[in-house]
Amino acid sequence: MIVAFVVALILPVFGDTIINFIKSFGHLPDEMEVLFRVLRWALSITITVIIFAALYHFAPNVKTPFKHALPGAVFSTLSWQLTSLGFSIYISNFGNYSETYGSLGGIFILMLWFFLIGIILVVGAEINAIIYRKRKKRLVQDEHMTKSI
Numbered sequence: 001m002i003v004a005f006v007v008a009l010i011l012p013v014f015g016d017t018i019i020n021f022i023k024s025f026g027h028l029p030d031e032m033e034v035l036f037r038v039l040r041w042a043l044s045i046t047i048t049v050i051i052f053a054a055l056y057h058f059a060p061n062v063k064t065p066f067k068h069a070l071p072g073a074v075f076s077t078l079s080w081q082l083t084s085l086g087f088s089i090y091i092s093n094f095g096n097y098s099e100t101y102g103s104l105g106g107i108f109i110l111m112l113w114f115f116l117i118g119i120i121l122v123v124g125a126e127i128n129a130i131i132y133r134k135r136k137k138r139l140v141q142d143e144h145m146t147k148s149i
Contacts, residue, residue: 008047009084013066016092041081048077056128064132071131076124083116107129 011018019036022028052073057066087109 004047005051008044008051014088015040016088045077045081048080049073052124054077055121056125059074060125060129060134063129064128068122068132068135069128071127072126073125075118079120079123080117083113083120 015037016079019033049070053066053069056069056072057064067114090109
């Protein structure tokens with residue numbers, strides 16, 4: 001699972017860098033490049049949804065079905081991917097922070113990314129908690145209605 005997590009982390013952020021690295025050794029057919037670009041996102045999204053759903057299923061102290069962990073997992077995955085895409089664009093286009101700040105610039109950018117990912121994980125968990133409370137409240141109300149009839 002750790003390897004899958006690392007792959008899900010690396011592919012979106014460094015996908016263009018990996019493609020350029022492969023191209024430096026020789027010609028990469030256009031079809032392969034397009035396939036890699038599509039698969040890097042599809043594979044990363046799938047792995048991340050599974051990992052987050054497992055996290056949101058096993059981490060809480062309340063028993064929740066796996067399917068109830070999916071809304072927060074999907075939100076967290078999409079937010080994670082958008083954040084990673086933003087950082088990938090930043091690194092590719094505006095990544096000269098090391099000229100200004102040296103190695104501290106890279107550490108700062110990485111810490112900012114970790115901070116945003118932490119917020120995303122907490123918001124995903126909150127989404128699942130809100131949905132869980134609403135479902136539980138609805139079940140209690142339905143049970144109360146059937147008892148009163």
